[in-house]
Structures are given as C-alpha cells and as structure tokens.
Amino acid sequence: MRKTLSVVAAIIENENHEILCALRSPKMSIPNHWEFPGGKIQEGESPAQAIEREISEELKCTIQAEKTFYQSHYDYDAFSIDLTAILCTLTSGFPTAHEHSKLIWLKRENLDSLKWAPADVATMELLVKAVI
Numbered sequence: 516m517r518k519t520l521s522v523v524a525a526i527i528e529n530e531n532h533e534i535l536c537a538l539r540s541p542k543m544s545i546p547n548h549w550e551f552p553g554g555k556i557q558e559g560e561s562p563a564q565a566i567e568r569e570i571s572e573e574l575k576c577t578i579q580a581e582k583t584f585y586q587s588h589y590d591y592d593a594f595s596i597d598l599t600a601i602l603c604t605l606t607s608g609f610p611t612a613h614e615h616s617k618l619i620w621l622k623r624e625n626l627d628s629l630k631w632a633p634a635d636v637a638t639m640e641l642l643v644k645a646v647i
C-alpha cells in the first residue's frame with residue numbers, strides 16, 4: 516500500500532498582502548515545483564508545532580501558527596500526502612532560502628502563474644479566491 520505522509524505548509528502573508536512561495540530545489544523530491552514551505556509532521560507533534568519547527572529550520576525565521584486554512588489529500592504515484600495549510604504570522608527575522616532554490620512573495624491573484632506541486636493546487640486555488 517502507498518505510504519501517506521502528513522505534511523504541514525505555511526501560508527505567510529506580508530504587509531503588502533503578498534504570500535510567501537518557495538521553489539523546491541533540484542535535490543528535493545518534487546523538484547522545481549513551487550510549494551508553501553513546511554514539511555512532515557514528526558511523531559508527537561501538533562500541526563502547529565510542526566510548522567513552527569519546519570520554518571525555523573528551513574527559512575531561519577520565527578512564525579506563529581494562527582489557524583488551519585485548508586486540509587487536502589493528494590495521491591502521487593509513489594506516495595500520498597495529507598496536506599494541512601496553516602495561516603501563520605512572521606514573528607521575528609526574515610525568511611531566507613537554505614534548502615529551497617528561491618523564495619518569492621506574490622499577490623494572491625498571481626499565485627496561479629507558478630508551477631505548483633500538484634498537491635498544493637487545491638490550496639492555492641482557494642487562496643486566490645478566499646478572503647482571509
């Protein structure tokens with residue numbers, strides 16, 4: 516049976532109402548696709564704890580998880596993911612790419628101009644339409 520990963524992703528908006536988008540590097544799985552930064556929930560962690568840890572590790576800044584925006588499931592060929600997208604506030608520092616190829620801030624209406632990881636498309640489309 517296909518393995519299911521529980522993954523959290525951060526939706527971080529700046530003061531210009533732009534959303535942080537991260538490009539997965541050629542070395543990562545699902546390479547060269549855009550995602551909302553985050554990662555796998557570890558055993559014993561809540562989704563909020565997991566996203567705060569992942570962002571601190573990957574982007575070297577501090578966020579606070581505010582509330583769940585959307586939960587979705589996607590079946591890739593080799594594995595499945597349960598993706599929890601969480602609205603987060605930047606509390607200190609500034610996100611910088613260490614594992615990703617690039618980070619950009621995009622207006623919500625322009626999010627669909629990127630090539631997203633397939634599992635993120637539903638969340639991204641909702642974000643384009645949503646009032647948050």
Ligand SMILES: Nc1nc2c([nH]c(=O)n2[C@H]2C[C@H](O)[C@@H](COP(=O)(O)OP(=O)(O)OP(=O)(O)O)O2)c(=O)[nH]1
Pocket residue numbers: 520522523524543544545550551552553554555556569596598632633634635
């Ligand atoms: N972080 C993240 N991963 C996503 C998203 N959409 C999506 O399909 N994925 C996939 C890519 C990966 O196969 C998996 C998450 O793995 P990851 O490599 O980001 O997580 P991690 O930091 O815990 O990984 P690792 O260092 O333990 O390998 O979920 C997304 O929006 N954010």
